[in-house]
Amino acid sequence: MDKKKLGFTTRQIHGEGHDKPMYAHVMPIFQTSTFSFESPEHGADLFAGKCKGHIYTRLGNPTTEALERTLANLEGGDDAAVFASGLAAVHGVFLPFVKVGDHIVSGDTLYGPCLNMIGGTFAKWGIKSTFVDTSDLDxxxxxxxxxxxxxxxxxxxxxxxxxxxxxxxxxICHEKGVKVVVDNTFATPFNQRPLEFGADIVMHSATKYLNGHGDVIAGCLIGSEDDIAAIRHFRGNFGSNISPFDSFLFLRGLKTLSMRMEVHNKNGLAVAKYLESHPDVETVSYPGLPSHPNHEVAKKQMSGFGGMIAFELKGGFETAKEVQKHTEIIILAVSLGTIDSLIQHPASMTHSKVSKELRDQQGLTDSLVRISVGCEDAEDLIADLDQAIAKSKAAVGV
Ligand SMILES: Cc1ncc(COP(=O)(O)O)c(C=O)c1O
Structure with a gap:
């Protein structure tokens, strides 16, 4: 069979390969910090790269490598490197390649700590950056x-x-020899594969949809053989590897990605349409709605629009704060992409360390509420939001 022609779901289940140690059905957790050598010569050959094998888990581990093979397969890259968190993957994509005086063009709408890493920490180290609206090509x-x-x-x-x-x-970037890195956390490879559209490296906070169950912090990078080899070498030097147990949980979650994403896509659209039709809702931002300013671009590069919705209620900040107190199914928590639905207030939570000036520039207002629509029954989520909006309206008096 031509394995490259297999469907997404088959590849997410079998992408790691069948040659498991000791004929195990499921890839076991290689909970070991180090690996023994057959002889002094074998150890020396492994260090010299003259033969394949494992040395020490910071440098590589079979459970993590099974996961990396699956991720590379799903995103359409040559190889992948998994990290201890999404943020570890963000520093892991730049630091192997940049030096003092180099410059990064970055989207100005990013997860708050990513903005702070690039604009704050990297700036202190002499790595320059410019933040722009990347939907504006000029x-x-x-x-x-x-x-x-x-x-x-x-x-x-x-x-x-x-x-x-x-x-x-x-x-635009390739004409100037600039590498493109896309954080594909919100979309996942089920809905969008940036390497097919010309990006050089894909990054994920795998804490979110890829794992999907809210029990792991992890990140990953997928790209060409050469880029990932440089990134893996850096990861070994900086010690930002994931643990074997977390790799196991991540791989287990990844095997149901397509099934979960189909439900996230369906529920996300249903909840976005409900919110858009609600008289007490001022704005809704969901790429699957024709009212979204980049809907045409989204349709071109995404096959589904996921479960992430940003919306503003009439009554501004007070109602935004209030509505989070009244949801009974949707959980008040940061993070996203889990099978259960979550609600949070970016200006006071995930993006609270981003300056007010930058938040305003991005349209990240104080009244913006973010929901991560999970895989529950859509009608229950809509009923939950309906009662929470009614209660917050009554409490604030708008
Ligand atoms: C889009 C995006 N990128 C990166 C990160 C950082 O990932 P982690 O929390 O796994 O370090 C997050 C976290 O919320 C995120 O939402």
Missing amino acids: AVRNAITPDTKFCFFESPANPTNRVTDIVAVSE
């Missing part, structure tokens, strides 16, 4: 300087759901 073009090495953006972006045209940005 802004991207104008931000590139002779020192630019990377263009990094989330699409859809956290939390406002801004969508960037991956093909167009990749063309």
Whole structure:
């Protein structure tokens, strides 16, 4: 059989391969920090890269490698490297390649700590950055300087759901020798595969949809053999590897990604349509709605629109705060992409460390509420939001 022609679900289940140790059906957890050598010569050959095998779990582990093979297969890359968190993957994509004086063009709508890493920590180390609206192609073009090495953006972006045209940005960047990195956390490879649209490296906070069950913190990078080899070497030097147990949980969650995403897509659209029709809702941002400013681009590069919705209620900040007190099924918590639904307030939570000026520039207002629509029955989620909006309206008096 031509394995490259297998469907997404078959590949998410079998992408790791069948040659498991000791004929195990499921890839076991290799809960070991180190591996023994057959002889001094064998150890020396492994270190010299003259033969394949395992040395020490910070450098590589069979459970993690099974996961990496599956991820590379699903995103359509040559190889993948898994990290201890999404943020570890963000520093892991830049630091092997940049030096003092280099420059990064970054989307200005990013998960708050990613903005702070690139604009704060990296700046202190002499790595320059410019933050732009990457859905504006002229802004991207104008931000590139002779020192630019990377263009990094989330699409859809956290939390406002801004969508960037991956093909167009990749063309602009490649003309200038700039590598494109897409944070594909919100979309997942089930809905969007940035490498097919010209991106060089895909990044995920796997804590979210890829694992899907809210029990792991993890990140990953997928790209060409050479890029991932450099990234893996860096990961070994910096010690930002995932543990074997977390790799096992991540791989187990990944095997149901397509089934979960089909429900997230269906529920996300149903809840977004409900919110858009609600008289007490001021704005709804969901890439699957024709009212979304980047809906046409989203349709071009996404096959489904996921479960992430940003909305504003009439009554501003007070109602935004209030509605979170009254949901009975939807859980008040940060994070996203889990099978259960979550609600949070970005301005006071996930994006609270981003300056007010930058938040305003991104349309991340104080009244914006973000929901991660889970896999429950859509009608129950809509009923939960309906009663919570009614209670918050009564409490605030709008
Ligand atoms: C889009 C996006 N990228 C990166 C991260 C960071 O990932 P982690 O929390 O796994 O370090 C997050 C976390 O919420 C995120 O939403």
